[in-house]
Amino acid sequence: MEHASRIQQLLDNKKKIFTDLNDEVWEYAEPRFAEYKSAAAHCRVMEAQGFRVKQGLAGEETAFIAEYGSGKPVIAILGEYDALAGLSQQADITEEMPVVEGGQGHGCGHNTLGAAGAAAITALKDYMEENNLPGTIRFYGCPAEENAGGKAFLVRDGLFNDVDICLAYHPSNMNLADQGGSLANFRVFYTFKGTSSHAASAPHMGRSALDACELMNVGCNYMREHMIPEARVHYAYTNVGGTAPNVVQCDAQLLYAMRAPTVTQVKELYDRLEKIAKGAAMMTETEVTIRQVAAYANTIANDVINERYEAYLEKFLPLDYTEEEMEYLRKFYALVPDTAKRSLARTAEKLFGRTEKAKEVANSPIWNFLYRTPVGSTGGKGSNDVGDVSWVCPTSIVRTACYASGTTGHHWTKTAQGKSSVCHKGMLLAAAVMACTAVDFLTSPELIAQARENWLDRLGGETYPNPLPADCKPEIW
Ligand SMILES: [Zn+2]
Ligand SMILES: [Zn+2]
Known part of the structure; x- marks a missing residue:
C-alpha cells in the first residue's frame, strides 16, 4: 500500500x-x-x-x-x-x-x-x-x-x-x-416482407407484414408466462409499414432486446422467438429475415x-x-x-x-x-x-x-x-x-x-x- x-x-x-x-x-x-x-x-x-x-x-x-x-x-x-x-x-x-x-x-x-x-x-x-x-x-x-x-x-x-x-x-x-x-442481452431485428394491395378493393391480394409483426408480438407475450422470471424481453417497431391504412403494409420490422442472467439462457429465448417469428410469417404468408446485431454477455x-x-x-x-x-x-x-x-x-x-x-x-x-x-x-x-x-x-x-x-x-x-x-x-x-x-x-x-x-x-x-x-x-x- x-x-x-x-x-x-x-x-x-x-x-x-x-x-x-x-x-x-x-x-x-x-x-x-x-x-x-x-x-x-x-x-x-x-x-x-x-x-x-x-x-x-x-x-x-x-x-x-x-x-x-x-x-x-x-x-x-x-x-x-x-x-x-x-x-x-x-x-x-x-x-x-x-x-x-x-x-x-x-x-x-x-x-x-x-x-x-x-x-x-x-x-x-x-x-x-x-x-x-x-x-x-x-x-x-x-x-x-x-x-x-x-x-x-x-x-x-x-x-x-x-x-x-x-x-x-x-x-x-x-x-x-x-x-x-448484469444481464446477458441480444439485440435482434425481425424483418417481415409481404405483398401490398388496396386494403378495401383487393384485400385478398395483400399479405400484411404488419400483421406478422403483431402476431409475433402476441406470440412473444404468451411466451412470457413460460420463461424464467429473471428474463426480460422488449420490442420496438422500427418500421410499421407506413401511415396509410388503405394500403396493405408489405414491409415491417421489429427490434427485440432479450435479456437473462446468462448467455445460454438468452440463446434459449432467441431460439424460441425464432420459432414464433417463423410461425407469424407462416400464418400471414409473409417472409421473415432474422438478423442479430449485438450481444452482451x-x-x-x-x-x-x-x-x-x-x-x-x-x-x-x-x-x-x-x-x-x-x-x-x-x-x-x-x-x-x-x-x-x-x-x-x-x-x-x-x-x-x-x-x-x-x-x-x-x-x-x-x-x-x-x-x-x-x-x-x-x-x-x-x-x-x-x-x-x-x-x-x-x-x-x-x-x-x-x-x-x-x-x-x-x-x-x-x-x-x-x-x-x-x-x-x-x-x-x-x-x-x-x-x-x-x-x-x-x-x-x-x-x-x-x-x-x-x-x-x-x-x-x-x-x-x-x-x-x-x-x-x-x-x-
Ligand atoms: Zn448506460
Ligand atoms: Zn454506462
Missing part, C-alpha cells in the same frame, strides 16, 4: 490533462461507433504521454489500444466515450435545457469513464518507469457500449486473449466494487480484484468537498424523485440499521464512503459489454460517486453533472484506485494466480459462449 501516496502525487501532477479530457469528450457527445473526435482526443493524450497507440480494431474505427512496456504480466484498463441519443443537456443547470434539441449527451457518464482510465494508465506508466517494473500495460479504447456492445467484437477477435487482469470502471452515485451480475466479477478496489477506496475516502460543491450537490439532490429517495433510505437502513446515522446518510446529497456490497450480490437488470471481457480474463468494475445521490442513469440530470468538480474528483479517485490495484497485480504473481483461481471458480467450468454470430459486424443500425 506504500505506493498509494506516490500514485496520488503522480496523478495530481497531471490531473488537469484528464479533467480537460473529461470535459472535452463531454462536449463532443458522440453516439455509438461515431466517436471520432472523442477517440482521437484520447489517442492524442495517450501519445503525448508516451504510449504506443494503435487505432481501428476488430472493424471498429473508433476503437484503439494504447500500450506501454513489454512481456508478462499484461494488465488492461478499459475506457469508453460514447454518448446517448436524446440526452443533450447544458452543464450544471437544474432544469431540462438541451445544448442541441434532440441531440446526444453523456447521460451515462462515459466521458468520465474514459478520462479515468486514461488517467489511471498514465499514473501507472509513470510509476512503472520510476520503479523499473516489468510487464505490459494496455488501455483499451472501447466504442459503442450503449446499444451495440462494442467490446463483444473486440473479445471475439481475440484482443484480450493474453490479458492477465482487466480493470474496469463506471461513474456512479456511490463508491463500491461491483459484484457483477453477463458480467462475472472477481473477488480478488474487488478486495483490492475496496482496500484503496477505504484508504482514499472520504473525499473533501467544498461548501460550493455541497451546495451544487444539494441542488441536484433536490430533483431526485421521492421513490428514489425512499429506496436510498432503505439501503441506508440496511447498512446502518434504524439509526440517526442511517437518516443522515439517506438525506446526504453525496454518499462519501465505501459501500461494501455483499459478495455474490447481483447488480441491476441492465447489461454491460464489460461482461464479454469478464468471460476471457479476470475482470472487475469499480464505481465512484460522481453525481448527487439518487441521480438517475440515462437521464438529463446525469449529463448536467458530467463536467462538475465533484465529477472530476470521482474520476480521479477511480484513477487512483485502478492504478494502485494495477501496481499490486504487476508486482505479485501470487495475486494474479489468486484472481485467476477465483475467476475459474466463478466460471464453474464454462468457457466464453461467444454470443455473436460469425457474420455479425460492428455497425450503426
Whole structure:
C-alpha cells in the first residue's frame, strides 16, 4: 500500500490533462461507433504521454489500444466515450435545457469513464518507469457500449486473449466494487416482407407484414408466462409499414432486446422467438429475415480484484468537498424523485440499521464512503459489454460517486453533472484506485494466480459462449 501516496502525487501532477479530457469528450457527445473526435482526443493524450497507440480494431474505427512496456504480466484498463441519443443537456443547470434539441449527451457518464482510465494508465506508466517494473500495460479504447456492445467484437477477435487482469470502471452515485451480475442481452431485428394491395378493393391480394409483426408480438407475450422470471424481453417497431391504412403494409420490422442472467439462457429465448417469428410469417404468408446485431454477455466479477478496489477506496475516502460543491450537490439532490429517495433510505437502513446515522446518510446529497456490497450480490437488470471481457480474463468494475445521490442513469440530470468538480474528483479517485490495484497485480504473481483461481471458480467450468454470430459486424443500425 506504500505506493498509494506516490500514485496520488503522480496523478495530481497531471490531473488537469484528464479533467480537460473529461470535459472535452463531454462536449463532443458522440453516439455509438461515431466517436471520432472523442477517440482521437484520447489517442492524442495517450501519445503525448508516451504510449504506443494503435487505432481501428476488430472493424471498429473508433476503437484503439494504447500500450506501454513489454512481456508478462499484461494488465488492461478499459475506457469508453460514447454518448446517448436524446440526452443533450447544458452543464450544471437544474432544469431540462438541451445544448442541441434532440441531440446526444453523456447521460451515462462515459466521458468520465474514459478520462479515468486514461488517467489511471498514465499514473501507472509513470510509476512503472520510476520503479523499473516489468510487464505490459494496455488501455483499451472501447466504442459503442450503449446499444451495440462494442467490446463483444473486440473479445471475439481475440484482443484480450493474453490479458492477465482487466480493470474496469463506471461513474456512479456511490463508491463500491461491483459484484457483477448484469444481464446477458441480444439485440435482434425481425424483418417481415409481404405483398401490398388496396386494403378495401383487393384485400385478398395483400399479405400484411404488419400483421406478422403483431402476431409475433402476441406470440412473444404468451411466451412470457413460460420463461424464467429473471428474463426480460422488449420490442420496438422500427418500421410499421407506413401511415396509410388503405394500403396493405408489405414491409415491417421489429427490434427485440432479450435479456437473462446468462448467455445460454438468452440463446434459449432467441431460439424460441425464432420459432414464433417463423410461425407469424407462416400464418400471414409473409417472409421473415432474422438478423442479430449485438450481444452482451453477463458480467462475472472477481473477488480478488474487488478486495483490492475496496482496500484503496477505504484508504482514499472520504473525499473533501467544498461548501460550493455541497451546495451544487444539494441542488441536484433536490430533483431526485421521492421513490428514489425512499429506496436510498432503505439501503441506508440496511447498512446502518434504524439509526440517526442511517437518516443522515439517506438525506446526504453525496454518499462519501465505501459501500461494501455483499459478495455474490447481483447488480441491476441492465447489461454491460464489460461482461464479454469478464468471460476471457479476470475482470472487475469499480464505481465512484460522481453525481448527487439518487441521480438517475440515462437521464438529463446525469449529463448536467458530467463536467462538475465533484465529477472530476470521482474520476480521479477511480484513477487512483485502478492504478494502485494495477501496481499490486504487476508486482505479485501470487495475486494474479489468486484472481485467476477465483475467476475459474466463478466460471464453474464454462468457457466464453461467444454470443455473436460469425457474420455479425460492428455497425450503426
Ligand atoms: Zn448506460
Ligand atoms: Zn454506462
